[in-house]
Amino acid sequence: MLLQVRDLSKTFGGLDAVKGVDLDVPEGQVTAIIGPNGAGKSTLFNLLAGFYRPTSGTVTFDGADITGQKPHRTVRAGIARTFQTTHLFDGATVLENVLAACVVRGRSNPLDAVLHTPRYRRDEKANHEKSMEELDFVGAAHLRDELASTLPQETQKRISIALALATEPRLLLLDEPAAGTTDEETESFGDLIRQIVARGISVCLVEHKMSMVMNLADQIVVLDHGQRIALGSPEEIKRDPLVIEAYLGVDTRTTGAPS
Numbered sequence: 001m002l003l004q005v006r007d008l009s010k011t012f013g014g015l016d017a018v019k020g021v022d023l024d025v026p027e028g029q030v031t032a033i034i035g036p037n038g039a040g041k042s043t044l045f046n047l048l049a050g051f052y053r054p055t056s057g058t059v060t061f062d063g064a065d066i067t068g069q070k071p072h073r074t075v076r077a078g079i080a081r082t083f084q085t086t087h088l089f090d091g092a093t094v095l096e097n098v099l100a101a102c103v104v105r106g107r108s109n110p111l112d113a114v115l116h117t118p119r120y121r122r123d124e125k126a127n128h129e130k131s132m133e134e135l136d137f138v139g140a141a142h143l144r145d146e147l148a149s150t151l152p153q154e155t156q157k158r159i160s161i162a163l164a165l166a167t168e169p170r171l172l173l174l175d176e177p178a179a180g181t182t183d184e185e186t187e188s189f190g191d192l193i194r195q196i197v198a199r200g201i202s203v204c205l206v207e208h209k210m211s212m213v214m215n216l217a218d219q220i221v222v223l224d225h226g227q228r229i230a231l232g233s234p235e236e237i238k239r240d241p242l243v244i245e246a247y248l249g250v251d252t253r254t255t256g257a258p259s
């Protein structure tokens with residue numbers, strides 16, 4: 001199992017944002033995390049990527065305990081994440097943005113940079129090649145010299161994915177990649193995610209667009225009020241009375257699930 005989450009909780013003040021969540025993310029698959037607004041999806045992502053420290057519970061990645069480790073460590077361990085709204089550097093070009101993400105892969109230190117050592121120059125060349133490769137992969141290589149902030153949202157989202165891929169993750173956490181995109185764009189994000197998985201990278205996805213989730217996910221985890229209320233294949237989740245209740249606010253255990 002690539003990622004194992006056990007009994008994970010995060011409390012803010014008196015509020016249980018995530019409560020006792022167990023989750024297994026298998027290698028080479030798409031795991032979707034869904035649930036109503038405020039269910040704890042983003043908090044769970046932040047716990048996995050080290051942006052929040054859990055109140056209790058454990059996170060194991062590739063056999064190593066990474067519970068509570070900071071983002072710079074989780075990213076080196078092989079977990080990369082994107083955000084609901086893009087976090088690109090405004091004043092930097094597209095290529096400069098992706099190059100900045102490559103830093104985590106390099107072996108040179110600040111002194112190498114100051115002295116321009118061969119090790120630094122090797123890193124610089126490799127980072128440039130890697131950045132262009134990932135920009136090409138997401139279909140944005142031709143935009144390398146554009147200012148990232150001037151580009152449409154959909155393009156910025158693609159560039160954010162290139163940034164995450166440039167860190168060479170084994171697990172990519174995508175936070176609402178299709179939010180605010182047209183149906184056509186959503187479909188092309190779906191294709192991109194399939195290509196990412198085909199490269200052997202596992203994907204964990206938070207997404208409100210059900211068409212995308214149902215088309216892509218191998219397994220779906222449903223959160224409600226911080227707790228895992230269901231886990232299964234898209235077909236199983238569609239029929240789960242607890243899920244229907246959480247989304248529609250009707251008790252289908254007594255009224256029967258809508259077909």
Ligand SMILES: Nc1ncnc2c1ncn2[C@@H]1O[C@H](COP(=O)(O)OP(=O)(O)OP(=O)(O)O)[C@@H](O)[C@H]1O
Nearest residue numbers: 012015016017035036037038039040041042043044
């Ligand atoms: N930093 C924080 N401080 C206090 N409360 C927080 C914090 N982050 C999240 N919460 C609360 O924790 C709960 C879960 O929020 P979270 O953002 O994880 O939900 P979500 O499922 O991602 O929602 P959405 O689909 O709207 O993005 C909410 O009640 C939210 O108000």
